[in-house]
Amino acid sequence: MALSLARKPALQLRWISPVALVLLWQLASSTGVLSPEKLASPLTVAQSAGELIADGQLADAFVVSLGRVFFGFLIGGVVGVALGLVSGLSRWGETLLDPPVQMVRTLPHLGLIPLFILWFGIGEEPKLALVASGVAFPLYLNLHSGIRQTDPGLVEAARVLGYSRLERIVHVVLPSAVPQTMVGLRIALGTAWLSLIVGEQINADAGLGFLINNAREFLRTDVVVVGLVVYALLGLTTDALVRLLERRVLRWRTR
Amino acid sequence: MANPVSIRGLRKAFGARTVLDGIDLEIAPGEFVALLGRSGCGKSTLLRILAGLDREIDSEARVSGAVSIAFQQPRLLPWRKVWRNIALGLHKPDGRAIALKALREVRLPDHADAWPLTLSGGEAQRVSLARALVREPDVLLLDEPFGALDALTRLAMHHLVEDLWAKHRPAVLLVTHDVDEALLLADRILVLDEGRIVATHHVDLPRPRRRASVVEQRTRVLADLGVDVETAA
Numbered sequence A: 001m002a003l004s005l006a007r008k009p010a011l012q013l014r015w016i017s018p019v020a021l022v023l024l025w026q027l028a029s030s031t032g033v034l035s036p037e038k039l040a041s042p043l044t045v046a047q048s049a050g051e052l053i054a055d056g057q058l059a060d061a062f063v064v065s066l067g068r069v070f071f072g073f074l075i076g077g078v079v080g081v082a083l084g085l086v087s088g089l090s091r092w093g094e095t096l097l098d099p100p101v102q103m104v105r106t107l108p109h110l111g112l113i114p115l116f117i118l119w120f121g122i123g124e125e126p127k128l129a130l131v132a133s134g135v136a137f138p139l140y141l142n143l144h145s146g147i148r149q150t151d152p153g154l155v156e157a158a159r160v161l162g163y164s165r166l167e168r169i170v171h172v173v174l175p176s177a178v179p180q181t182m183v184g185l186r187i188a189l190g191t192a193w194l195s196l197i198v199g200e201q202i203n204a205d206a207g208l209g210f211l212i213n214n215a216r217e218f219l220r221t222d223v224v225v226v227g228l229v230v231y232a233l234l235g236l237t238t239d240a241l242v243r244l245l246e247r248r249v250l251r252w253r254t255r
Numbered sequence B: 001m002a003n004p005v006s007i008r009g010l011r012k013a014f015g016a017r018t019v020l021d022g023i024d025l026e027i028a029p030g031e032f033v034a035l036l037g038r039s040g041c042g043k044s045t046l047l048r049i050l051a052g053l054d055r056e057i058d059s060e061a062r063v064s065g066a067v068s069i070a071f072q073q074p075r076l077l078p079w080r081k082v083w084r085n086i087a088l089g090l091h092k093p094d095g096r097a098i099a100l101k102a103l104r105e106v107r108l109p110d111h112a113d114a115w116p117l118t119l120s121g122g123e124a125q126r127v128s129l130a131r132a133l134v135r136e137p138d139v140l141l142l143d144e145p146f147g148a149l150d151a152l153t154r155l156a157m158h159h160l161v162e163d164l165w166a167k168h169r170p171a172v173l174l175v176t177h178d179v180d181e182a183l184l185l186a187d188r189i190l191v192l193d194e195g196r197i198v199a200t201h202h203v204d205l206p207r208p209r210r211r212a213s214v215v216e217q218r219t220r221v222l223a224d225l226g227v228d229v230e231t232a233a
Helices: A002-013 A015-029 A043-055 A055-087 A091-104 A109-120 A124-148 A152-160 A164-199 A207-217 A221-249 B045-051 B084-088 B095-105 B121-133 B152-166 B177-185 B212-224
Strands: B005-014 B017-027 B034-038 B060-063 B067-070 B139-143 B171-176 B187-193 B196-202
Touching: A015 A091, A015 B005, A043 A055, A043 A221, A055 A091, A055 A164, A055 B177, A091 A124, A109 A124, A109 A164, A124 A152, A124 A164, A124 B005, A152 A164, A152 A207, A152 B034, A152 B067, A207 B060, B017 B045, B017 B196, B034 B045, B034 B095, B034 B121, B034 B177, B045 B139, B067 B121, B084 B095, B084 B121, B084 B212, B095 B121, B121 B152, B152 B212, B177 B196, B177 B212, B196 B212
Parallel strands: B034 B171, B034 B187, B067 B139, B139 B171
Antiparallel strands: B005 B017, B005 B060, B187 B196
């Protein structure tokens, strides 16, 4: 209990420096140091945000982008977890799967955009593929290494105590891979947002990326910033969700 | 009834190094045997073979009936609550009731829903014992289960193990390097050295034993281990 109480203020303290930066930024804009063509003031940004929310533009863009991340994450997650399980749980799986996966992961996945465009065109598919490929590798790597790090002493004990093979996997191997997999999940989510932002530069006709690119053409730095802030808030929110999940799933570690 | 542990001429080598060199071992039902020896004498290897963890042997090692084990480290699953640690692998519908009963026996009635990482070393080791006992083993293997505990906790555990053994009567093989522990608990003590059983001591002292009553025999067992207490003291 004492531990969870001690954590809450720490989480709130994390807001101090971002807020200070915003105040500094407003000061620079108000005094004319920062021209609105380079960067709009926070107040203007807030005003534009209000307008974009009011006329539904932001919500539409938000839903489209969220959908891209969600489905891209889903595809990448299924692939990464499936490959990680096969290669973690079976020696043959590891022998056959791990080398090619380790080779492909050295390619910077954002650099695959030209190929994705050639393969999938410029619609939704290359965006999903980009997100999915950003998600699959961190999940695969961490799940695989988490499974491999299982304490052999626990597996031995389970064998002598009469666990079936399935029980050993369900109660010993997979739970011991969870902490490492949670690390992979957080990395994967971070990469998912990054991939989305880059992917939405490809000829988007809807979504936050479209909103931002459109605003750029009209020198609307305020709208660009609104889009960026929404990206950032989404990243923060998902990260907070993973932390919450982490605390729930790994609750055996403390108390 | 056949002996639950029956071994003839057991050999085990890792590469060129012979670890077990012709072990004969019979343990009768309900007998408490202690296996004494220095580090590296092969006692852990023997235990692993009896537990079925090492099947690459070139002789007959027969262990009949249910085998259960408690290790030096409790080896509880930290992500499963205490009662689940005891009940898992049992394949019985009333696992929780069985676990609760076992926890009462090891005097931890209130810890069923605790996470293993919140337990002290002695408590975790008692859960490990409960987990071994609910399997109603014919053979209970104890691999230095008190080795990592402090001296006071170890004393309490000795009594607990003796009580549990008296109640459930499994054949016990206790691997240890603590001579006093062996003398307090065992019917028979085997001294293992360089892969061979070099001495056997029958301990016929009445139970429960006290430290003073075992002193005389202690000297003789120590002599077999190459420790000369008379000159050392």
